[in-house]
Amino acid sequence: MTFPPRIWLNGRIVSTAEARVSPFDHGFLVGDGVFETLVARGGRPFTATRHWQRLVASCESMGITPPTFEVYQAAIHEVMKSNELPDARIRVTLTSGDGPLGSDRGDSPATMTVAVTPLKPWPPSETALVVPWTRNERSALAGIKSTSYGDNVRALAHAHAHGAGEAVFANTRDELCEGTGTNIFVVVKGHVQTPPLSSGCLAGVTRALVLEACQAAGIPVGEIALPVAILQACDEAFLTSSTRDVHPLARIDAREMPGVAGAVTQRVAQAFRDYVAGRDDP
Secondary structure, eight states: OOOOSEEEETTEEEETTTOOOOTTBHHHHHOOEEEEEEEEETTEESSHHHHHHHHHHHHHHHTOOOOOHHHHHHHHHHHHHHTTOSSEEEEEEEEOOBOOSSSSOOSOOOEEEEEEEEOOOOOSSEEEEEEEEEEOTTSTTTTOOBSOOHHHHHHHHHHHHTTOSEEEEEETTSBEEEESSOEEEEEETTEEEEOOGGGTOOOOHHHHHHHHHHHHHTOOEEEOOOBGGGGGTOSEEEEEETTTEEEEEEEETTEEOOGGGOHHHHHHHHHHHHHHTTOSOO
16 A cells, blocks of 8 residues: 655654654554544545544543644644645544553653545445444443544454445444444434434534534434344435545345435435535534
8 A cells, every 4th residue: 555655743744654653652552542534625624623623522531632723733734735635534643642561651742643645435335234243332432533443443344354345333232323434324214313422423523514414404313322223124324424424325234225326315415515515614
């Protein structure tokens, strides 16, 4: 895999080939960090303020000093410009810095990186597999965009091995929760429904925008605790994320779904586009 030539690391642009993070960094040692993924199109980062607000919330929950909005914003623009990537997937990562080999933290300052890669399109629809592992809605990391992504890596590899593009988790109460990098919505008798944050799912930025867009467009929508079995009974389903926007599901496990032909999903996708159109930082 080829990576863009430059990265933003702790306040400056450096060569990707020469960029170094300490082997004692707690993000590397124990996954003690947080991150955000957002996109830019035409040189304009999308929903940058909402992502920064969530980054700050994650930092506060984890006890990591967050960057100022000015540092965050400048870092994104500098790394996009230096790599000449006006359309980019942007990854902002903060760790607690150097620490002991165990779970105790040291007193080093946070490590911050901002990296970009080319923005690649998704296929028109997606497939998903419910995996045999659960999200713990009572976990210390529930709702935090943590760099501790081992569960997601394992689940996504399992989904890929079974011919699916995304993995979907239930929580410990056997309720529908989320994907590895997505929120999930279902359509039941014309009503759009998504798990509440109490399910343990991440407070997705696109998830929030879709809820707002549906309300603005008069589409019935709600945050409702749902049994994971709803995926075998719902009329339509779709995923949301910062890189996918509204992404229709064409198959869940062995069940064929309407995919791009879903009438309500189409209406939601259009409502989302209308809602964010013309807004500098929705």
